[in-house]
Amino acid sequence: MATTTDSTNLGIRKDEYAAFDALSLKDFINARLTQSGIFTDQNFEGSNITAINNIIAYSFHTLLYYLNQTSTESMFSEAQLYENMNRIVKLINYSPVGSQTSTLSFSVSATSDLTPATYTIPRYTFIRVGNASYSFNTDVTFTKTLTGDEKLATVSDQYLLYQGTYIEYPLYTARGEANEIVFLVPGEDVIVDHFNIDVYVKSITTDLWTKWDRTESLYLENATSQSYEIRLNQNKNYEIKFGDDINGVQLTAGDVIAIYYLQSSGTDGQIGANALNGNAATLYTTTQFDLIKPDVISSDLVLLNDINILDLQFANSNISTVYSEPETVESIRANAPNSFKSQFRVVTTSDYDSFIKNNFANIINDVKTLSNNSYVNGHLRYLYDIGLTNPGQDYRVLYNQMAFADSCNFNNVYVYVLPKATKLITNNYVNYLTPAQKQLITSSLSDKKTLTSEVIVMDPVYKAVTVGISAGLDTDATCNCAAVSKLVVTLLRETKTPASVIKDRIRSIFETYFDPSIITLGYTVNIPEITNAILDISGVKQVTTVNTKTNNSINGVSLIVFNPSYPTNDVESTNKTFTVADFQTVYLDDIEEIMTRVEVVPEVNQSASIVNF
Numbered sequence: 001m002a003t004t005t006d007s008t009n010l011g012i013r014k015d016e017y018a019a020f021d022a023l024s025l026k027d028f029i030n031a032r033l034t035q036s037g038i039f040t041d042q043n044f045e046g047s048n049i050t051a052i053n054n055i056i057a058y059s060f061h062t063l064l065y066y067l068n069q070t071s072t073e074s075m076f077s078e079a080q081l082y083e084n085m086n087r088i089v090k091l092i093n094y095s096p097v098g099s100q101t102s103t104l105s106f107s108v109s110a111t112s113d114l115t116p117a118t119y120t121i122p123r124y125t126f127i128r129v130g131n132a133s134y135s136f137n138t139d140v141t142f143t144k145t146l147t148g149d150e151k152l153a154t155v156s157d158q159y160l161l162y163q164g165t166y167i168e169y170p171l172y173t174a175r176g177e178a179n180e181i182v183f184l185v186p187g188e189d190v191i192v193d194h195f196n197i198d199v200y201v202k203s204i205t206t207d208l209w210t211k212w213d214r215t216e217s218l219y220l221e222n223a224t225s226q227s228y229e230i231r232l233n234q235n236k237n238y239e240i241k242f243g244d245d246i247n248g249v250q251l252t253a254g255d256v257i258a259i260y261y262l263q264s265s266g267t268d269g270q271i272g273a274n275a276l277n278g279n280a281a282t283l284y285t286t287t288q289f290d291l292i293k294p295d296v297i298s299s300d301l302v303l304l305n306d307i308n309i310l311d312l313q314f315a316n317s318n319i320s321t322v323y324s325e326p327e328t329v330e331s332i333r334a335n336a337p338n339s340f341k342s343q344f345r346v347v348t349t350s351d352y353d354s355f356i357k358n359n360f361a362n363i364i365n366d367v368k369t370l371s372n373n374s375y376v377n378g379h380l381r382y383l384y385d386i387g388l389t390n391p392g393q394d395y396r397v398l399y400n401q402m403a404f405a406d407s408c409n410f411n412n413v414y415v416y417v418l419p420k421a422t423k424l425i426t427n428n429y430v431n432y433l434t435p436a437q438k439q440l441i442t443s444s445l446s447d448k449k450t451l452t453s454e455v456i457v458m459d460p461v462y463k464a465v466t467v468g469i470s471a472g473l474d475t476d477a478t479c480n481c482a483a484v485s486k487l488v489v490t491l492l493r494e495t496k497t498p499a500s501v502i503k504d505r506i507r508s509i510f511e512t513y514f515d516p517s518i519i520t521l522g523y524t525v526n527i528p529e530i531t532n533a534i535l536d537i538s539g540v541k542q543v544t545t546v547n548t549k550t551n552n553s554i555n556g557v558s559l560i561v562f563n564p565s566y567p568t569n570d571v572e573s574t575n576k577t578f579t580v581a582d583f584q585t586v587y588l589d590d591i592e593e594i595m596t597r598v599e600v601v602p603e604v605n606q607s608a609s610i611v612n613f
Contacts, residue, residue: 025056026054076089079333092336095229095232097326098236099191102269104160104163105160111311112148114312120297120304121139122297125281125304126281132163132269132271135163135164137162141301152312157439166260167263169258169260172257174251178243194326197214198260199212209258210295212227218242221243223246223247226248228243236326260289267323270322274316280309318434321419339354342354352367355445356441365421365517365520370413370414375412378581386569396459414583415458441457458583460583463585464586468482469546470560484548486599492539492541496539524578525578526577529577543557558574
């Protein structure tokens with residue numbers, strides 16, 4: 001008679017569970033059955049008990065896999081799937097940022113056919129540009145004072161056009177629940193601009209439409225606030241959440257909700273300079289919106305109609321900003337903790353940086369916020385050091401101070417913003433944020449900043465970079481040495497690669513290293529890395545920078561770095577790694593001119609001798 005064993009003593013070490021898979025579990029079951037002495041069929045493949053063991057073992061293997069996956073995906077630091085990361089950050093009330101459409105700075109003028117008066121361009125008015133459209137996201141009021149043609153600078157300096165057309169979502173009738181949620185599901189291929197979703201509510205008690213206000217969190221609102229909260233959920237659809245009469249007004253059963261969202265064309269909607277010129281604006285009109293408009297737009301305003309809207313002439317001298325993709329898992333992982341720490345307020349410099357990066361990803365490439373102390377000891381000290389007796393003499397500093405701050409030139413918050421652009425220099429002009437873009441940033445910060453802080457959006461100090469080496473003389477004007485400097489690239493004797501191909505690869509190295517999409521404020525330029533990249537080109541033996549005027553030379557790449565606004569005051573030559581200040585950035589000077597000074601030469605055989613026959 002077989003003896004029984006203690007079935008509770010499995011003999012498994014504490015760390016052995018990690019090694020279990022289907023085969024190891026099957027072997028373990030077989031060993032336990034054999035040890036009991038009761039069953040023997042488990043040792044024969046094809047037996048009934050072996051079939052049962054296989055099912056148990058492989059079911060266990062599948063369950064263990066899912067356990068491992070779900071355990072990893074439940075942790076903020078480990079999650080890799082968007083759906084899971086979205087659910088995790090919902091616990092801290094973080095809403096991932098969705099798509100951000102292109103924006104466009106523009107100029108507008110009124111013709112003499114428009115009589116002097118105060119007018120309003122109704123919200124959602126749009127301008128067709130090819131297959132794309134650019135829309136106003138708010139009512140725009142202006143005053144025409146002249147009988148002739150007049151430029152409307154107040155409109156151009158304060159407003160932007162947003163790529164896309166406003167779409168009317170089907171009406172929703174409220175059930176009257178606390179924190180009622182309405183789902184915006186426009187379709188899989190529809191791109192909705194994250195920051196342009198408007199909600200109108202028709203009260204069942206008053207039978208009037210009102211436009212409710214978007215809030216970052218209903219917890220910030222009181223019981224009388226007509227506000228809604230928007231969240232991009234794990235399915236990448238928008239949830240529109242209303243209040244509960246404690247935090248935000250609760251919907252009443254029978255209230256009607258109308259939603260209007262800006263549908264973007266994505267990258268296909270980006271346009272170049274002057275594409276807007278000559279295109280007329282079109283008023284947004286639908287049967288439903290025509291009923292809403294009288295309730296939400298003051299009757300005191302004189303709205304432009306289908307006829308006199310044609311008296312406005314639009315143009316754009318700048319290209320549109322680029323379309324910005326929705327947040328990824330990694331960007332959520334980086335941004336969510338900063339948002340949680342700030343609690344929807346901007347106090348520290350990191351709060352300002354995080355808020356602006358998240359909300360204006362389609363406009364900016366980088367941002368650095370300086371305190372008053374950092375501004376004085378950084379930017380102002382820099383201007384003094386390069387010879388300005390009064391920093392106000394710098395026109396960019398003076399303009400931003402006059403346009404975006406009060407008369408006080410201290411105790412402000414200085415936000416340096418690097419615009420998102422395919423080129424930092426266009427037609428010899430440096431790209432800065434437009435006044436309307438700066439106004440948009442400062443307006444968005446007005447209700448989040450501390451009361452005593454004035455936010456000034458500053459233009460970064462651009463430093464141009466070109467190939468060159470100084471003559472090594474005390475009297476040398478370094479900025480003039482670029483014209484007499486060249487980059488000499490020596491090829492190995494056995495290389496068969498044409499010089500033109502080598503130059504194309506060198507050009508690619510410079511353009512890649514100084515790609516505007518990766519340039520930041522406080523950028524570090526690793527010149528030895530550029531030198532090594534050129535030396536890694538097949539067939540290249542040596543790289544030398546030469547001053548042809550003095551025959552002064554240096555191994556490797558040497559760069560001249562200068563401020564184009566003060567080319568003789570701020571200029572230096574270096575072949576070492578350097579980092580610009582947080583209020584500065586760099587760009588590659590004229591690449592076409594640089595390549596004219598790149599010389600590819602064959603290696604000279606010093607041991608060769610002349611033999612006469």
